[in-house]
Amino acid sequence: MPDTALDTLDGRRNIQHMVSEKPVHHDPGHGWVFGGSYHPPPRRVLLKSFHPIMEEGPFDSDQSELHWWDRLPSVPAVVTLLLRQQNRRRWKPKSLAHMFARFPRLQEVHYEPWREWNFKQGLTDRQYPYLFESIRCFNGNLKRLVVFENFNQQYPMTMQRFPFGVEVSGCDIIRKPAPAVSRIVALTSLKLEHLAASFIVDASHFFNIEPSWEWPNLTSLVLTSKLLAPDKSPIEIGAMLQAAAAVATKMPKLKTMEIWNGRKGVAALFKYQVFHDIQQARITWRGTWEFIMEPSVIRAWEAFVQQRHGWRLDLTQELLDEATIKSHGDAIGYLMLSGQVIRPISLQQIRIEQTALKGVMTMSE
Incomplete structure (x- = not known):
């Protein structure tokens, strides 16, 4: 299988095309009934x-x-x-x-x-x-x-x-x-x-660093954290994001830092990015629920941006429909991560597999 997605311009259309073009599998002994999987494999x-x-x-x-x-x-x-x-x-x-x-x-x-x-x-x-x-x-x-x-x-x-x-x-x-x-x-x-x-x-563990550690060449960092979920403590999330701001001071070339999470019905992204052409830094929260950032978190990132660039910090928030997130593969697509986290064809395969297994997921909910 090639390493690049077969249709990089329209991944969703290509997924539907590939699923529709597959032969219809009917093997009840292995859980497949007329092209759909209706129970997990043994x-x-x-x-x-x-x-x-x-x-x-x-x-x-x-x-x-x-x-x-x-x-x-x-x-x-x-x-x-x-x-x-x-x-x-x-x-x-x-x-x-x-x-x-x-x-x-x-x-x-x-x-x-x-x-x-x-x-x-x-x-x-x-x-x-x-x-x-x-x-x-x-x-x-x-x-x-x-x-x-x-x-x-x-x-x-x-x-x-x-x-x-x-x-x-x-x-x-x-x-x-x-x-x-x-x-x-x-x-x-x-x-x-x-x-x-x-x-x-997990980003919460990653940011627990030694004081002497520095990243002189790092321009892009992408991590996941299970704390980014609607049922998790906002205090713990805030503590992790403040730790992220502290670690960012050790990364003089940092352009983007993304902390995300995704699974069925859950998608969340905290993104820090800089725009040198307009001399601005931005923090974006994009997720399936509204997250109110504590003032202490905002102050930590404002202090970092002021020290590093002397610019103002812009804050944006975007809500996603949780019903559209069928898997972590969907979460990656809707969160619009700027740093590469997976090969394009691998992401396409994950989303195709999820489409094929929708019968199992419906029965297990």
């Missing part, structure tokens, strides 16, 4: 789709696999690496760390893993620091890092049940990012020009 099918790469060979152990990677020649010609969400099979973070080390001139990485659907999430989160520390140490030319942890809201419901409706534990409905992962991603980003880290980190 647990065993779901786990098989996300089976780890190289889990069953050809290596006797993880250590022998890592030694194999280390024996491969260095490939300085590779400057961009794309690992898209289309491949649901999982790369182990440690394997990726040793793979990336073979590309010493990497300048851009797009990594789109899927979240785990059971207790393995904790194990994976404990391996992510190894991956990002390796990127920081062995890829000194890296300028752009885009990490998007994809998910499907119906899969956790599948994993929480055995047959006959028996509840089991081990899969959160909403992902809880590990603070340690957010911290190592922040440390890895110190020399970057662009960082986008979605769902794998």
Whole structure:
């Protein structure tokens, strides 16, 4: 599949076209009835789709696999690496760390893993620091890092049940990012020009930095936070946004900072951006509910803008219709993020998948 969307000018029209052009699948045994999916896949099918790469060979152990990677020649010609969400099979973070080390001139990485659907999430989160520390140490030319942890809201419901409706534990409905992962991603980003880290980190953890940390080259930062939801505490949201203003003082070249969240029925974006041509800075709130920013938050950003540019700060707010947000893919489209958070074709695939699964989502609501 090509890496760019087939119709970049009209993604919504193209999604409908692709769905309508697909053959009608009728396989009741797997949940498909005349082209629509009406129950989630069984647990065993779901786990098989996300089976780890190289889990069953050809290596006797993880250590022998890592030694194999280390024996491969260095490939300085590779400057961009794309690992898209289309491949649901999982790369182990440690394997990726040793793979990336073979590309010493990497300048851009797009990594789109899927979240785990059971207790393995904790194990994976404990391996992510190894991956990002390796990127920081062995890829000194890296300028752009885009990490998007994809998910499907119906899969956790599948994993929480055995047959006959028996509840089991081990899969959160909403992902809880590990603070340690957010911290190592922040440390890895110190020399970057662009960082986008979605769902794998939380902005509230990312902004808990060491006083000595600085981002001399960073122009664009995009993060997600589960705090940006209508049922969360405005006090906690305000504290995070004040912390964001404090961290922005460590980023002398910053042009845009975007903190967002999205899932079915929920979309929210806090955006800071500068316009050098008109000498103005702007903060935008765009979301499915009205959020009143505390005066302390506004003062923190006004102080930052005055210190950095000597300009005034403009504030705007835009409301979105929650009924239009069918998934996190829709949220990305309606929030109009300016920093790239996912490959265009990957976003298109997410929205197409959501269209195909609408029968399941209706029944599970």
